[in-house]
Structures are given as C-alpha cells and as structure tokens.
Amino acid sequence: MAVAISTLDTIRDKVVARERLDFEDGLALLESDDLLAVGELADLARRVRGGDDRVYFVQNLNLYQTNVCRVKCKFCAFAVTQKEQGAYTYTAEELVEDASRQRELTGFTEIHMVGGESPHVDFTYYVEIVRHLHEALPDVHLKLFTASEIHHMSKLASLSHEQVLRDLQAAGLGSLPGGGAEVFADRVRRLVAPGKEHPDEWFDVHRTAHGLGMPTQCTMLYGHVETYEERVDHWLRLRELQDETGGFLSFIPLAFHPENTVFERRGWTHTAGSDDLKMIAASRLLLDNVPHVKAYWIMMGLPLAQVALHFGADDVQGTVVREEIFHAAGASTETEQKIDELARVVRAAGRIPVQRDTLYNELRRWE
Numbered sequence: 001m002a003v004a005i006s007t008l009d010t011i012r013d014k015v016v017a018r019e020r021l022d023f024e025d026g027l028a029l030l031e032s033d034d035l036l037a038v039g040e041l042a043d044l045a046r047r048v049r050g051g052d053d054r055v056y057f058v059q060n061l062n063l064y065q066t067n068v069c070r071v072k073c074k075f076c077a078f079a080v081t082q083k084e085q086g087a088y089t090y091t092a093e094e095l096v097e098d099a100s101r102q103r104e105l106t107g108f109t110e111i112h113m114v115g116g117e118s119p120h121v122d123f124t125y126y127v128e129i130v131r132h133l134h135e136a137l138p139d140v141h142l143k144l145f146t147a148s149e150i151h152h153m154s155k156l157a158s159l160s161h162e163q164v165l166r167d168l169q170a171a172g173l174g175s176l177p178g179g180g181a182e183v184f185a186d187r188v189r190r191l192v193a194p195g196k197e198h199p200d201e202w203f204d205v206h207r208t209a210h211g212l213g214m215p216t217q218c219t220m221l222y223g224h225v226e227t228y229e230e231r232v233d234h235w236l237r238l239r240e241l242q243d244e245t246g247g248f249l250s251f252i253p254l255a256f257h258p259e260n261t262v263f264e265r266r267g268w269t270h271t272a273g274s275d276d277l278k279m280i281a282a283s284r285l286l287l288d289n290v291p292h293v294k295a296y297w298i299m300m301g302l303p304l305a306q307v308a309l310h311f312g313a314d315d316v317q318g319t320v321v322r323e324e325i326f327h328a329a330g331a332s333t334e335t336e337q338k339i340d341e342l343a344r345v346v347r348a349a350g351r352i353p354v355q356r357d358t359l360y361n362e363l364r365r366w367e
C-alpha cells in the first residue's frame with residue numbers, strides 16, 4: 001500500500017477541507033524551506049477557522065515572587081540559590097505595594113507572576129500572596145504560577161494538585177500561565193531539565209485546573225536539543241488534552257535564549273528568525289483547537305512579531321512592564337511597551353488592534 005507523502009499542497013487541501021493535520025504534516029511544515037508558503041498556509045488556516053483581522057494584547061504587569069529555585073534547569077539563567085548574590089523572595093506585602101503603585105500608573109487588568117521553586121517557603125506563603133493581591137486589587141485577574149510551581153506546592157504541602165488549585169482559587173487565583181512545559185519528550189527533559197517533574201504532572205495540573213473552570217495557557221521552549229519529531233509530538237500531546245478539556249486559551253512558542261546558561265559555553269546561539277516564524281505558523285496549523293497563538297514580542301522583538309501576525313499569530317501578549325526570565329538569558333528587547341505603542345505596531349502590520357482582558361473579552365478596539 002502506498003504511503004501518503006505530506007507536502008504543502010496536501011496540507012493546503014486539508015486546511016481548506018478543515019481536516020486535522022497529522023504528525024507527518026507537522027514534520028513537512030518544519031522541514032519545508034518555503035517559509036512564506038508555510039506562513040501563508042497558517043494565515044489561511046487561521047481565517048478558515050473563523051479568525052479575522054483582530055490582534056489582541058493585554059495591559060498587564062509581570063511580577064516574580066522569588067528567583068530562588070532548587071531545580072537547576074540547564075536552559076535557565078534566572079534561578080539562583082538562596083545564598084547567591086541577588087537572591088530575593090518577596091513577601092505578600094511587598095508584592096502588593098509594588099503592584100498597587102504600578103496599577104496607579106498603568107491601570108493594568110492582569111498580573112502575570114511566576115518564580116523559582118524555592119524550598120525555603122511553604123504553601124501558606126503562596127496562598128497568602130494570592131489572597132493579599134486579590135484583596136488589594138479585586139478587579140485584577142491573577143494569572144499566577146506555572147504547572148511546575150503548582151506541583152512544587154503540592155509536594156511542599158503533601159496535597160493533591162486539585163487541593164492546591166482549589167485553595168489558590170478560593171484565595172483569588174484566576175488562571176495559570178503556560179510555562180514549565182519545555183519539551184515533553186523524556187529524552188529532551190533528561191538533557192535540559194533533569195530535576196523537573198515528569199510531563200504527566202504538567203498535564204495533570206492543567207487538566208485539573210480546566211476541570212475547576214480555571215483556564216490556562218500552554219507553551220513550548222524550542223531551539224535547544226529537541227528534534228523536529230519531538231516538537232510535533234509536543235503539539236499533538238497538547239492538542240489531545242485540549243480535545244478533552246477545551247481549557248487552553250492560547251499557545252506561546254518560546255525560543256530558547258542561551259546567554260548565561262551552560263549552552264552559551266558550548267557556543268550556542270539564538271534561534272533564527274525564520275525558525276521563530278515557522279514555529280508560529282506550524283503551531284497555528286497543528287493546534288486547530290487552541291483559540292489563539294501568541295507572538296511574544298519580549299522574545300522575538302516587535303518587528304518580527306509584526307511579521308508573525310501574517311504567519312498565524314493573533315496576539316502579541318501585553319505591556320509586561322518588567323521581564324526577567326528572557327532578559328537574564330540575553331534578550332535585548334525592551335521590557336515594557338505602552339498600550340498605544342502596541343496598538344500602533346499592530347495597526348502598522350495591517351491588523352486591527354484590540355485590547356483584551358485575560359479571558360479575551362474586548363476592552364477597546366482601534367478601528
């Protein structure tokens with residue numbers, strides 16, 4: 001029996017017929033040298049599935065509760081030990097004071113906060129952070145803690161993921177960001193994040209959150225030791241959970257930044273812009289059930305993010321204000337953009353800027 005060979009033409013036929021792409025299609029997209037054709041296919045898929053010219057962003061604030069971490073992922077330039085210079089762990093009061101000051105300046109609607117897995121705090125610390133932030137800023141959506149951090153809390157407190165999430169939700173947690181996914185393949189995780197929990201735990205946290213009515217995001221950290229096959233496997237695993245729960249709001253491909261990591265000493269460099277664009281496009285094409293794909297401007301810079309809007313992305317994330325994780329690893333982008341600047345950039349790319357809240361309700365549209 002002849003084996004069907006996946007080409008951009010066969011993928012186009014599937015997109016138009018709204019058929020699901022498979023593993024071979026994913027490989028064909030990543031292996032293609034025709035970058036513009038891949039981008040055009042992704043934009044077509046986005047439109048065929050109901051997308052229009054709107055591009056979203058949120059007025060948000062990034063916070064980091066601690067940079068102390070026990071895990072030692074090899075790609076991480078952010079984490080330190082408690083004794084290292086520059087180590088910090090903020091109290092709930094300090095975080096509230098900082099966030100309240102920023103709120104007066106910008107009126108952000110979302111706090112995005114992640115941090116290291118510190119062994120020097122207990123679960124109460126996390127619950128108190130959420131409670132204090134929620135009480136001080138009740139109108140602000142709290143998108144806090146990666147699945148890895150939730151798993152860390154479950155270990156600290158000897159509680160199930162569900163109980164941890166229920167306690168945090170009761171304190172005011174609204175949703176989870178998508179970090180900690182890295183690349184799910186066991187081989188990759190052993191090489192770059194041997195101290196991290198098994199991917200099954202990541203999936204269990206997200207499945208449980210979705211079951212509690214808590215939406216989440218999902219990511220892939222690409223551009224290190226993973227193969228194309230492992231990238232496609234990662235997307236298909238996410239797609240499977242989304243079929244089951246429908247709880248992912250968006251997917252964010254994150255390019256690996258090598259500075260200040262062990263990989264810098266091996267002479268590794270940043271991903272090429274062409275790979276970043278191909279990842280946006282292939283993500284949009286394969287993840288047919290995840291509503292939004294983000295071109296995270298902090299990672300790729302605003303000019304490439306503008307191009308990515310024609311490669312299947314429909315979100316540029318947000319104002320951010322402070323970014324520490326990618327900048328510790330060498331990102332040279334700004335750390336803050338004003339809402340009007342994001343709107344200008346989106347409009348200049350030929351799209352309609354829309355300020356959204358965390359759950360994609362429209363707050364303002366620039367026609």
Ligand code: SF4
Nearest residue numbers: 069071072073076079
């Ligand atoms: S990526 Fe996260 S878990 Fe890994 S070392 Fe850095 S802060 Fe810790």
